[in-house]
Amino acid sequence: PEAITIQELANRMAERAVDVIRMLMKQGAMHKITDVIDADTAQLIAEELGHTVKRVAASDVEEGLFDQVDDSSDTETRSPVVTVMGHVDHGKTSLLDALRHANVVSGEAGGITQHIGAYQVLSPESGKKITFIDTPGHAAFTAMRARGAKVTDIVVLVVAADDGVMPQTVEAINHAKAARVPIIVAINKIDKPDARPERVRTELLQHEVQVESFGGDVVDVEVSAKNKTNLDKLLEMIALQADILDLKTNSERPAEGTVIEAKLDRGRGPVATVLVQRGTLRVGDIIVAGAEMGRVRALISDQGETVQEAGPSVPVEVLGFNGPPEAGDRLAVVENEARARQVTSYRAHQKRENAAASISGMRGSLEQMMS
Ligand code: GDP
Numbered sequence: 001p002e003a004i005t006i007q008e009l010a011n012r013m014a015e016r017a018v019d020v021i022r023m024l025m026k027q028g029a030m031h032k033i034t035d036v037i038d039a040d041t042a043q044l045i046a047e048e049l050g051h052t053v054k055r056v057a058a059s060d061v062e063e064g065l066f067d068q069v070d071d072s073s074d075t076e077t078r079s080p081v082v083t084v085m086g087h088v089d090h091g092k093t094s095l096l097d098a099l100r101h102a103n104v105v106s107g108e109a110g111g112i113t114q115h116i117g118a119y120q121v122l123s124p125e126s127g128k129k130i131t132f133i134d135t136p137g138h139a140a141f142t143a144m145r146a147r148g149a150k151v152t153d154i155v156v157l158v159v160a161a162d163d164g165v166m167p168q169t170v171e172a173i174n175h176a177k178a179a180r181v182p183i184i185v186a187i188n189k190i191d192k193p194d195a196r197p198e199r200v201r202t203e204l205l206q207h208e209v210q211v212e213s214f215g216g217d218v219v220d221v222e223v224s225a226k227n228k229t230n231l232d233k234l235l236e237m238i239a240l241q242a243d244i245l246d247l248k249t250n251s252e253r254p255a256e257g258t259v260i261e262a263k264l265d266r267g268r269g270p271v272a273t274v275l276v277q278r279g280t281l282r283v284g285d286i287i288v289a290g291a292e293m294g295r296v297r298a299l300i301s302d303q304g305e306t307v308q309e310a311g312p313s314v315p316v317e318v319l320g321f322n323g324p325p326e327a328g329d330r331l332a333v334v335e336n337e338a339r340a341r342q343v344t345s346y347r348a349h350q351k352r353e354n355a356a357a358s359i360s361g362m363r364g365s366l367e368q369m370m371s
């Protein structure tokens with residue numbers, strides 16, 4: 001259902017809202033300024049007030065921004081992107097930290113790494129890169145999925161061997177299944193005297209996660225984030241799973257990606273961590289993400305180094321947005337600033353309308369109407 005508030009309709013026509021209400025009243029309908037009317041009614045009113053109406057559909061504005069459907073040019077192998085999920089206190093943060101210091105891609109192991117919300121490590125045996133989203137938890141995953149972003153190729157499900165399957169473990173399983181993302185189970189805290197990994201496997205079975213030793217196809221690895229036990233094995237299993245998934249991309253095109261997190265930094269202005277998914281993002285590119293636009297002023301790697309470009313599966317901090325976008329917003333490179341303004345102003349309108357519509361108890365996308 002397409003709709004618009006009376007206030008917004010009046011604004012777009014540069015008419016007084018009271019005149020719109022009066023016209024509606026002539027047609028026998030009583031309305032307040034905050035009411036939402038459907039697009040057809042709005043068009044009638046606009047025309048009666050002497051305006052020409054041009055309806056702009058989302059498809060017109062968003063056309064060509066993303067090329068996800070056509071993946072025929074994706075022929076290069078890319079690194080897997082991994083999200084770590086699991087119950088609180090089962091060791092997500094500890095595991096992410098241990099992995100990060102174990103095998104950082106460039107720079108020395110144990111060197112100073114900057115927290116940018118995602119990082120890459122090398123799997124030691126195969127020498128393959130793996131990208132970890134460093135914001136564990138369901139909130140990030142859910143926020144991204146709600147925006148239609150698919151960033152994760154593999155979920156590492158952390159289950160503490162001394163605690164077993166808990167409510168958020170089950171939630172994580174459901175998230176992964178809904179997103180059709182394969183799970184690798186990391187049975188953590190194996191160093192603890194009361195660790196019972198076999199119990200974890202049995203409990204997982206009750207939630208339709210069947211590990212290999214139980215005849216299923218889900219890989220599990222017993223690890224200790226604390227003692228750094230079996231981290232290499234975990235990385236290798238991720239690399240293997242990635243081979244099976246046969247992840248492809250194309251780096252020779254304008255970048256597409258997803259905002260992992262964003263903030264307004266006092267010194268640097270809006271800063272967004274972006275996971276590039278296709279193409280190559282370069283300094284100077286004109287970008288849009290959600291209702292924000294900008295020109296890439298600087299790119300900073302997970303090592304804290306300034307880089308000129310970032311290719312597929314590479315996380316980078318992006319400086320140069322006019323305002324911070326939202327986690328889960330999809331980033332696209334556009335040809336010029338006029339195009340960027342067209343897209344973001346349309347989306348900003350849509351955002352306001354959606355907010356107004358949901359306040360009035362209506363939902364759905366809205367068409368932009370111009371006088
Ligand atoms: P999160 O809530 O899932 O991020 O869990 P944390 O990483 O914050 O860990 C919760 C607690 O478990 C902390 O006190 C960690 O030190 C501890 N912990 C994490 N991994 C291990 C492990 O492998 N062995 C032991 N013994 N403790 C661990």
Ligand code: MG
Pocket residue numbers: 092093094136
């Ligand atoms: Mg944590």
